[in-house]
Amino acid sequence: MNLTLKVWRQKNSKEAGNFSTYQVNDITPDMSFLELFDVLNERLIAKGEEPVAFDHDCREGICGMCSMFINGRAHGPWQGTTTCQLHMRAFNDGDTIVVEPWRAAGFPVLKDLVVDRSAFDRVIAAGGFVSANTGNAQDANCLPVPKPDADDAFAAAACIGCGACVAACKNSSAMLFVSAKVSQLALLPQGQVERESRALNMVKQMDEEGFGSCTLTGSCEAACPKEISLENIARLNREYLMANLKKGLF
Numbered sequence: 001m002n003l004t005l006k007v008w009r010q011k012n013s014k015e016a017g018n019f020s021t022y023q024v025n026d027i028t029p030d031m032s033f034l035e036l037f038d039v040l041n042e043r044l045i046a047k048g049e050e051p052v053a054f055d056h057d058c059r060e061g062i063c064g065m066c067s068m069f070i071n072g073r074a075h076g077p078w079q080g081t082t083t084c085q086l087h088m089r090a091f092n093d094g095d096t097i098v099v100e101p102w103r104a105a106g107f108p109v110l111k112d113l114v115v116d117r118s119a120f121d122r123v124i125a126a127g128g129f130v131s132a133n134t135g136n137a138q139d140a141n142c143l144p145v146p147k148p149d150a151d152d153a154f155a156a157a158a159c160i161g162c163g164a165c166v167a168a169c170k171n172s173s174a175m176l177f178v179s180a181k182v183s184q185l186a187l188l189p190q191g192q193v194e195r196e197s198r199a200l201n202m203v204k205q206m207d208e209e210g211f212g213s214c215t216l217t218g219s220c221e222a223a224c225p226k227e228i229s230l231e232n233i234a235r236l237n238r239e240y241l242m243a244n245l246k247k248g249l250f
Contacts, residue, residue: 001025001088002027003025003091004022004097005021007020007099008112013116031087033088040052059084061081064161067101068100080226085225101114102164120161123177123206127199127202130193143189145188150188159177159181165224166211166220170215171212172212175220182232183236198239199236199240200244
């Protein structure tokens with residue numbers, strides 16, 4: 001496969017960026033999208049040029065670091081797929097592929113395709129934890145949890161915090177991410193101690209980080225590589241409302 005890449009290049013967060021065009025030939029359909037960038041960077045280095053900076057770690061769809069906006073879609077054209085799991089057979093010989101970083105005030109660009117996603121860490125630190133001493137691993141039946149709640153908690157816990165929901169949202173909202181983390185704990189007995197403060201504090205931190213409001217267009221769910229459900233946003237809204245009512249803030 002012979003491809004044309006239009007890649008966002010930006011030296012640092014203070015300087016303006018622009019697209020650079022590269023011709024990349026002899027790409028096999030079985031390569032992953034990140035392997036495409038490995039090949040590109042090897043060729044750039046061989047020519048004495050600056051390689052493209054991009055985030056990656058596990059390359060197994062687990063860590064969420066492979067954040068690329070590909071042809072106008074977070075993580076590319078395949079549904080429920082991270083960039084590292086996207087393969088070149090998703091494209092055709094001769095295609096032009098436009099690659100950008102996440103675009104959001106909460107995710108400032110550090111260099112090229114690398115953005116600072118530490119805002120998510122601060123949101124988690126604000127309330128995404130439990131203080132209950134769970135001790136050693138318990139037998140599965142020691143702490144009964146209704147199966148529907150357990151299933152929903154596991155589904156919410158699948159969120160890898162990649163930020164695709166923010167990148168896909170027209171308002172750069174982080175509601176899908178925050179709602180998944182709140183739901184994951186609110187549905188389980190261990191999460192009940194901080195249930196009210198968690199919703200209040202995480203939403204407050206989310207707003208302080210500069211993420212936009214949610215208008216439920218569904219673009220976040222469509223872009224999420226783990227297909228986190230919009231139902232979690234409804235649950236977060238309920239948790240937030242009840243927490244405010246109990247604390248007399250409404």
